Amino acid sequence: xxxxxxxxxxxxxxxxxxxxxxxxxxxxxxxxxxxxxxxxxxxxxxxxxxxxxxxxxxxxxxxxxxxxxxxxxxxxxxxxxxxxxxxxxxxxxxxxxxxxxxxxxxxxxxxxxxxxxxxxxxxxxxxxxxxxxxxxxxxxxxxxxxxxxxxxxxxxxxxxxxxxxxxxxxxxxxxxxxxxxxxxxxxxxxxxxxxxxxxxxxxxxxxxxxxxxxxxxxxxxxxxxxxxxxxxxxxxxxxxxxxxxxxxxxxxxxxxxxxxxxxxxxxxxxxxxxxxxxxxxxxxxxxxxxxxxx
Numbered sequence: 001x002x003x004x005x006x007x008x009x010x011x012x013x014x015x016x017x018x019x020x021x022x023x024x025x026x027x028x029x030x031x032x033x034x035x036x037x038x039x040x041x042x043x044x045x046x047x048x049x050x051x052x053x054x055x056x057x058x059x060x061x062x063x064x065x066x067x068x069x070x071x072x073x074x075x076x077x078x079x080x081x082x083x084x085x086x087x088x089x090x091x092x093x094x095x096x097x098x099x100x101x102x103x104x105x106x107x108x109x110x111x112x113x114x115x116x117x118x119x120x121x122x123x124x125x126x127x128x129x130x131x132x133x134x135x136x137x138x139x140x141x142x143x144x145x146x147x148x149x150x151x152x153x154x155x156x157x158x159x160x161x162x163x164x165x166x167x168x169x170x171x172x173x174x175x176x177x178x179x180x181x182x183x184x185x186x187x188x189x190x191x192x193x194x195x196x197x198x199x200x201x202x203x204x205x206x207x208x209x210x211x212x213x214x215x216x217x218x219x220x221x222x223x224x225x226x227x228x229x230x231x232x233x234x235x236x237x238x239x240x241x242x243x244x245x246x247x248x249x250x251x252x253x254x255x256x257x258x259x260x261x262x263x264x265x266x267x268x269x270x271x272x273x274x275x276x277x278x279x280x281x282x283x284x285x286x287x288x289x290x291x292x293x294x
Contacts, residue, residue, distance in 0.1 A: 016227015071189025074166025
């Protein structure tokens with residue numbers, strides 16, 4: 001069951017990325033993160049209540065703090081970085097940077113859970129980094145300025161590092177609590193972070209304006225429902241009901257799906273160089289995760 005949920009997560013996230021790419025054409029990355037967190041929290045809270053998961057629920061203060069911190073880092077911080085990368089790189093290049101998620105999961109598992117890092121994992125990480133370099137070639141598709149590429153890759157790498165840290169942090173407490181409840185509390189942690197940062201935002205009015213009806217709502221709402229609400233539930237379920245490395249490997253199939261969907265719906269060209277880069281990235285992710293679960 002966990003493996004099927006992990007595969008479903010890949011499909012839902014790939015669809016969500018396409019919808020979020022449309023969304024960042026209407027609102028700024030930070031604004032989109034505030035909007036989708038608030039909407040997703042309402043959906044997750046309603047699901048938690050509807051499933052009766054708040055009844056007779058006993059939570060230790062330590063676990064509650066861990067879940068909130070995981071949300072602040074993995075949703076509040078990571079998703080903002082991710083949307084910043086998406087707006088600069090496009091869906092296909094961002095999908096390659098997504099593959100850094102697997103090495104970061106293994107790295108933090110080594111650091112925090114005392115797992116071992118093998119030469120195979122190192123080789124896989126180098127393949128993923130090589131795929132990002134291939135994506136800088138003109139034959140990859142639409143050419144972008146070098147500064148834009150570097151900034152996009154930096155923001156994407158930070159997004160993958162923070163989300164990987166967040167999921168490794170929260171994994172030990174997942175078995176003890178209902179999934180919808182954990183997802184809702186994590187989302188609350190993400191909202192808490194963006195609300196703390198909001199007073200420092202140079203254009204707060206643009207953030208508030210996102211909650212007024214506008215043409216971009218159709219993409220923002222659909223992206224939130226598919227990419228934040230549904231995929232978050234299946235993502236946590238996959239980690240809960242299967243081994244972390246197996247779940248992460250199946251999640252990584254979203255790389256191929258994003259590139260294909262970007263070609264279909266965003267008219268991003270599907271070139272030979274792009275296919276080579278995707279193949280390198282996917283093979284690297286498989287090597288990293290095989291080393292982690294073998």
